[in-house]
Amino acid sequence: MNHVVTAAKRPESAANLPELMQRVAHGDEDAFSSLYDIVAAPVLRAAHTVLRDPAQSQEVTQEVLVELWHTAPRYRTDRGTVMNWVLTLAHRRAVDRVRSTAACSAREKRTAQLAHTPVFDAVSEEVETRMEHEQLRRCLLTLTEAQRQCLVLAYYQGMTSRQIAERLSLPLGTVKTRLRDGLIRLRDTLQVPA
Template sequence: MKEAVYIGGPAPVGPDLPELLGRVARGDQDAFARVYDRVCGPVLGLVRSVLRDPAQSEEVAQEVLLEVWRSAARYERARGSVMTWVLTLAHRRAVDRVRSAQASSDREHRAALLEHVPAFDEVTEAVEAGLEREQVRRCLRTLTELQHQSVTLAYYQGLAYREVAELLSVPLGTVKTRLRDGLIRLRDCLGVQA
């Protein structure tokens, strides 16, 4: 049995994260404190990489950890590790914060452009971009779970291959192979010429 590698120090002694999260789902505050200690660093790091603002990053990280407390029962071990689940929550929450700030700015900008009617080419480009995004989503669903997690962490969350390997508790070579295979599969699914 291989030993898990934990970011930030030696492997914690005691129950593993899935077991602790199960206890959190039943309202165990001590288990939550242990989960918090294990995930707060990576959560804050990921959120800070998206938001860049330390104050907002701390606020969003706290929101994510509160969400972990409230929604621990929704975690499904078969869909990935606890750390991947928590970091996915963190990434989504950070992106939501960026989008919220951008939406406010965009509302002001749109108010100034109400009289502007987009040219046909702009509408066509917007439709094509939407179709391309949907095709990428469809192709991502064809990947194996490890390929999907690896691609998501490396290319959507910007983690280095080594960090992906640590988060998924698999050897670096395995991550590189899954990424290569996943990208080839995506390329073929999207019909991109090599």
């Protein structure tokens, strides 16, 4: 059986790439098919060299070829050969994929660490809170009844000095003095720096 390759069926070569790119830039699907046949294998090899993963290399190859179809009008002959341009696209895509994968892996690792790291120790927090409340309760007992009454109304019930004065039927100055003296005594008892 004699195989004759006619001009219409002759496989395209790398020498035809500039002409093919020009036709692809004008939306010629047949030219893209021929371009695809020439560049697909080198693009796959370039992607695999960077990625070392067959599945990801194939995905990147597909992305590069789709990008090639869309960006063909931007190809400029004065900046290098078609093959170099295509392989540059492939290399950049592969590097982007490596960076994306690394960033995703780092995010997942941080998320996993956060999921396993307690935000705080609930038992310690509860013990500390109870100890502080107990210390404050003991300190309040060192105050006079008048001071304690004014402080409780101000800090536990949220009343203003004027509201306390009205409620206790006291002059406003007396309430302010009791609050000030009570806070000074608490500070000294709790040993809080002034």
